[in-house]
Structures are given as structure tokens and as C-alpha cells.
Amino acid sequence: xxxxxxxxxxxxxxxxxxxxxxxxxxxxxxxxxxxxxxxxxxxxxxxxxxxxxxxxxxxxxxxxxxxxxxxxxxxxxxxxxxxxxxxxxxxxxxxxxxxxxxxxxxxxxxxxxxxxxxxxxxxxxxxxxxxxxxxxxxxxxxxxxxxxxxxxxxxxxxxxxxxxxxxxxxxxxxxxxxxxxxxxxxxxxxxxxxxxxxxxxxxxxxxxxxxxxxxxxxxxxxxxxxxxxxxxxxxxxxxxxxxxxxxxxxxxxxxxxxxxxxxxxxxxxxxxxxxxxxxxxxxxxxxxxxxxxxxxxxxxxxxxxxxxxxxxxxxxxxxxxxxxxxxxxxxxxxxxxxxxxxxxxxxxxxxxxxxxxxxxxxxxxxxxxxxxxxxxxxxxxxxxxxxxxxxxxxxxxxxxxxxxxxxxxxxxxxxxxxxxxxxxxxxxxxxxxxxxxxxxxxxxxxxxxxxxxxxxxxxxxxxxxxxxxxxxxxxxxxxxxxxxxxxxxxxxxxxxxxxxxxxxxxxxxxxxxxxxxxxxxxxxxxxxxxxxxxxxxxxxxxxxxxxxxxxxxxxxxxxxxxxxxxxxxxxxxxxxxxxxxxxxxxxxxxxxxxxxxxxxxxxxxxxxxxxxxxxxxxxxxxxxxxx
Numbered sequence: 001x002x003x004x005x006x007x008x009x010x011x012x013x014x015x016x017x018x019x020x021x022x023x024x025x026x027x028x029x030x031x032x033x034x035x036x037x038x039x040x041x042x043x044x045x046x047x048x049x050x051x052x053x054x055x056x057x058x059x060x061x062x063x064x065x066x067x068x069x070x071x072x073x074x075x076x077x078x079x080x081x082x083x084x085x086x087x088x089x090x091x092x093x094x095x096x097x098x099x100x101x102x103x104x105x106x107x108x109x110x111x112x113x114x115x116x117x118x119x120x121x122x123x124x125x126x127x128x129x130x131x132x133x134x135x136x137x138x139x140x141x142x143x144x145x146x147x148x149x150x151x152x153x154x155x156x157x158x159x160x161x162x163x164x165x166x167x168x169x170x171x172x173x174x175x176x177x178x179x180x181x182x183x184x185x186x187x188x189x190x191x192x193x194x195x196x197x198x199x200x201x202x203x204x205x206x207x208x209x210x211x212x213x214x215x216x217x218x219x220x221x222x223x224x225x226x227x228x229x230x231x232x233x234x235x236x237x238x239x240x241x242x243x244x245x246x247x248x249x250x251x252x253x254x255x256x257x258x259x260x261x262x263x264x265x266x267x268x269x270x271x272x273x274x275x276x277x278x279x280x281x282x283x284x285x286x287x288x289x290x291x292x293x294x295x296x297x298x299x300x301x302x303x304x305x306x307x308x309x310x311x312x313x314x315x316x317x318x319x320x321x322x323x324x325x326x327x328x329x330x331x332x333x334x335x336x337x338x339x340x341x342x343x344x345x346x347x348x349x350x351x352x353x354x355x356x357x358x359x360x361x362x363x364x365x366x367x368x369x370x371x372x373x374x375x376x377x378x379x380x381x382x383x384x385x386x387x388x389x390x391x392x393x394x395x396x397x398x399x400x401x402x403x404x405x406x407x408x409x410x411x412x413x414x415x416x417x418x419x420x421x422x423x424x425x426x427x428x429x430x431x432x433x434x435x436x437x438x439x440x441x442x443x444x445x446x447x448x449x450x451x452x453x454x455x456x457x458x459x460x461x462x463x464x465x466x467x468x469x470x471x472x473x474x475x476x477x478x479x480x481x482x483x484x485x486x487x488x489x490x491x492x493x494x495x496x497x498x499x500x501x502x503x504x505x506x507x508x509x510x511x512x513x514x515x516x517x518x519x520x521x522x523x524x525x526x527x528x529x530x531x532x533x534x535x536x537x538x539x540x541x542x543x544x545x546x547x548x549x550x551x552x553x554x555x556x557x558x559x560x561x562x563x564x565x566x567x568x569x570x571x572x573x574x575x576x577x578x579x580x581x582x583x584x585x586x587x588x589x590x591x592x593x594x595x596x597x598x599x600x601x602x603x604x605x606x607x608x609x610x611x612x613x614x615x616x617x618x619x620x621x622x623x624x625x626x627x
Contacts, residue, residue: 051304051312056107056141056291057099058303061087065118065126067369067400068330070341083114089122090328090526095310096129100136107291108133109303110158112144112151119401120231121420121511123153125525130157141290143283146170146264152273153231156238161274162283168264169273173250174228176220180206189439193466195474197482198429201506207433219507223424226510230422239272249273322545324533325355325364333373333381333406340549343370345377347549352384355547356391363394363537365529365544366414372405375430375481382488385413394536398529399423399520404508408519409485412492415536417520418529419511426519428489429506430482432474436462493518 063085070086099105108130134140134157142158144151146167155161163169185192185207192207202216212220232246249256249271260267265277276286287301294300331342338344355364366385372378385395397403397411399419404427411417411425419425438448441463448463459470490500495518503509503517514520522528534542 051104051308053295053302054104054106055302055304056109057095057105057306057309058109058111059092059095059306060111060114061092062114063087063116065089065115065122066330066341067122067367068328068340070331071339087115089126091310093126093129093526095306095313096126096133098313099309100129100133100138105138105304105309107138108140109287110140110142110155112142112147112155115151115154118150118154119422120150120153120227121401121422123150124234124420124422126154127157128525128527134159141287147274149174149231153235155274156235160276162276162278162286163265163268163274164283165263165265165277165279167268167277169268170264171246171249171273173247174224174231176224178206178212180210182206182208182210189437189443191436191439191465193434193436193471193474194431195434195471195478196429196431196506197479198431198504198506200508201427201429201431204431204433223508223510226513227422230510241272245271320543321360322543323360323362323539324530324537324542324544325358325361325547326367326530326544327351327355327364327547328367328369329381329407329410330367330369330400333370333377333410335374335377343373343377343381345374345380348381349384351547351549352381352388356384356388356393358545358547361393361545362539363396363533364388365396365398365526365533366410367398367400367526367529368403368407368411369400370404370407370410371402371424372407372409372427375406375409375485378406378409381410382413385410389413389415394533396529396533396536398524398526399425399511405429405506409488411520412489416522416529416532418522418524418532419514419520420525421510421512421523423511423514424508425511425514426503426509427506428485428500428504430478430485432478434462434466434474436464436466438463438465489519 062083064087066086067089069088096108099108130140139160140158141160141162142155143162144155144167145164146169147155147161147163148170149172152169152171192204194204194208196204199215200219202213202220205213205216233243235241236243236245256267256271257264260270265274268274269277278286284299284301290301292302294302327348329343329348330340331338333343333345335345337347352364352366355361388395394416395414396416397414397418399407399411399417400423401420402424403411403419404425408425408428441447446463448461450458450461450464452458455467455469456473458464458467459473486497486500486504489495489504490497493500499518503519509517509519511520511523515523522532524532530542530544534540
């Protein structure tokens, strides 16, 4: 009897287990089929669509204007804001360049509400394409609810600027504001040990001071005032304002607002910063009068989708064989493999090797937008550039908003270095920062004791005080790397260490000044660097091939899904939303401490995994990354 019951239980268990296994396999198959259907649907939706009606090309840059889109965790992006966090500069410029001579494109409309941070150099590069578009007798119209400094700089390239009648133009000047953490660090009992070479290498000051040092104040004042002079001069020229008008606008803002009944929109119109002010409906009516109604919505205005236009352009480019390789290096330089938005020493080295071994490519352009990072990773990348040149392929560097410290280290290996007039570069200096937590641990009752065969055995023990011998070892290491930095720069620039020392010490320079100091070869943009690479390689017509990391099939599917979701979001917001920011709230801070936080987090993460790992010397300036 018991045996019979046992058999029944066994058979029942087998039935249940078999059913569960079948359901598991069925669900996995359904999931696979579902993803396959989604991928095919997304691919079909993104296929080039014919442009049925001539009209203006509508661009709506959103988020940060970048040289390379960062790789985001797909699920986080799908559950968050559908608006793009970044807009790729190069693809935007390519679309405008194509539209310049396309008879179907009759004008350019720029919706600027969602544009976030953007360096002046990137805005200038985009503006160069807009100027060429206007030179072909095609009008450019910019509109937004309210324009902050960066949005307005881009809007100033337009023939007509339209803002909401409750909007305004928030121009307040440039500033570098930092938080200093020494007081907090002292309260926590953390000992921060800094080793550096370079008087002006001020990246670490927030950890060891309560305020800005005089050398830091002096050299930051120099470049930030130069940057503001360029910004204000450019706008005054384009808007036909008298020299110094923007400084007077800021200085006299309270009185000017009082004269215009407190209306920032009326002030902007009266000061000739904008051409038209009005409600959302008045803007739509104006654009409908100029360009006709939208084909799918008679209440909206006619326009050509940027996404459709870029898809058409990408399809044409697929039919061309590239002869000039382009690699984009954006973000903090770190060791190992890194996704887009960061520069991994191994990742970028691999891409350069790929370009070197591609027989179709006759030259390489490396676009650098980085404030620096790991000196070791920078050197790995520099050596790959040297090997590429030795293989007979010219290498030209194009500097974006920033190519400083480790970014400049990499650039020294190129045949030619191009920087925009407002690129932040230089920062030839090295530092290492190492916190120890013996006092912090002591506060909570944790002490440390040990036996060792030498004084240096505990060199990387962050729970113990740092010995004088250890400090000497770290400082010698930093000084050695600094001397290497000076030497390779002197050799690359056909100069001597003494002359390079005069412009080094961690000091940063704008591109125009860097040229006079022999730190770069020419001022120019990415297009100029590509033309120079083609000339060095003896190529008559340059066809650019982008060399980038190969995404896994799963990454490709999720990237396509995110792109389609974001495109739908942009398409649903073709006209401005109601104004929601005051003049004060829309004034954007120019700088932040993101690079410093990233670097410290990475260092602590590495040391948490391996307490014996030495803290890597780094070469990075925080203000360069932020702007």
C-alpha cells in the first residue's frame, strides 16, 4: 500500500516538473519570438522614408551636445525620460551640410527648448554649418520658450529668433564655482594625500583646501575671461550690437527690467536679442504662414523630420567605401575596456589597431573630447597612434570642447593637431590622490595592527597612516610621469623641455592661444582635420568611415528600441511647451564636479576589489570636463 502511494507521488511530481519545464521552455521561446518581432518592426520603422514634400528641416537638439553618444543601460533608459539625454554633434552637422544643397530643404528651423549643456566650441562647429546653410540663401529660424546662454549662442546664428512672450534670454556671464570638501573631510577623519607636479594642477584642491588657491584663481580667470570675450563678441557681431553690449545688459539688468515693466521677453526684444515674441499659437501661425500646414496635422506647421532625413543620409553613406577612418574618444580616460562615453585604454587602442589594419583606410582622424584621466591608459593609446603612423597611415587629431591633460598626452602622437578657437587644452601636469581612513575607523572603534618585513609592505593599506617613505615613493612616481609628459610633448612639438615647462605646470589654454604657444598646429574643426588627413594621405575625395565598438546583438536591439522611443518623443513635441522657467532658474551653471566624483569613485572601486592595487597617477582637470 505504501509502495503504491509512493509511486503515485513520484508520478505526480514528474507530471508537475514536466509541466513546469514545458512552461519554462514555452515562455523562453515566446520571449525570443517577441524580441525578434520587436527588432524586425523597429528595423522596418527606421528604414529610410521618402520625403514627400519640400519644406524646412526641423532640428530639436536635446540634452547634452556631444561628440559621441554614451552607452546607457537599456532598461534604465526605457523606464526613464523618453527625451534623448544627448545629441550627437557630428550627425547634426552632416544633416545640415547635406540640406544646404538639397532643393527639397527650403529652410532650417531650430527648436531649442530641450538643448542642455554644450561647450562653446561645439556650438561654434555647429554654427559653421548653419552659416554655410544661410549663405545658400536659405533662412534659419530659432525658437524656444526661454533661452539660456548656450541655447542663445546657437540661436544667434539664425536669421529670426522667436521666444514666448513670458520667456526671455538668460545671459549672466561665465563663472567657475566649486564646492570645497576639506571641512567635511576633516570632520570624517579622512586623510587626503596629494602628490602632484604642476603649480596650476588644481584638480585636487577641493579635497585639500577650503577655497581657491591664488595660482588656480589666476589661471582660471585668464581662460574663462577669454572664453567670455569670444562668446560676447560673436553674439554682438551676429546680432549687430555695439561692442560691450552684453556686459552692459548684465550690469544693468535690474534697471533694464524695470524699464520694460519686468518683462524679460520685452527686454530681449527691445535690446535686439530676439526678433519676435508671442504665444505658442502665434508661433505656430507664423510658421504655418511661412511653410504651410503639416501633412498629418493641419494645426501644426510643415517640416521635414530630422530622423527621416538622417536615415536617408545614412543609407547613402552605406553605399560608399570609406577611405578616412574616424574614431571618437569622449570622456574620462580609464584603464581597460569601457563603453561609449568613457575612454578605455584597451578599447580605444583596439579601435586604432582596427583602423591601422584596414587596407581601405588611408588615414585616421582621432576626435578627442576629454579632460584626461589615467596616465597609463593615455600612454597605451599614444603608442598605438605612433604604431599607426609608422605603418604609413597619417593620424590627425581634432580637439573638441576639451583635450587637456591625458587628452593632450594622447594628441601629442599625431601628425597634426587641430583645435577649435575655444577648445580647452594643455593642462600638462600629473597628480595622484590617495585617501587613508585610519582616523575615520578610530572614531568607530576600529584599529589596525600588523607585522611586516619592511616599512613599505603596507604601502597600499588605506586603513593605516601613510609613512614618510610611502609619500616619497608616490611623489617620485608622479614626478617621473610629469618629466615623461614634458619630454614627449617637447619631442612632438619640436621644442625643448625648458620652453614646454613655461606653458605646462597644469595650466590650461584656449585653442587660439595654444596655437601661438606651439601646443597645437592649427585652429579648425573636425571637417578641417578630415581634409588635412586626406591631403596627407593623397586622397582626392574624403569618404569618412566611423570606427566604433561593435555592439552585441542584445545591445543593438535595445539601442534601436531606445532610439525609436526617443524619436517618437521628439516628434510629439514639434512646438514649444508652455514656459516653466524664470530668468533666474534658467541661468545655467557652467561647471560641475562630475569628473572629480567619477575619478574618485573609480579609484575607490578598484581598491575595494583589490586592496593591494596601487592608486594610478592621473592627469585631469575638473573644469575642462564640465564645460
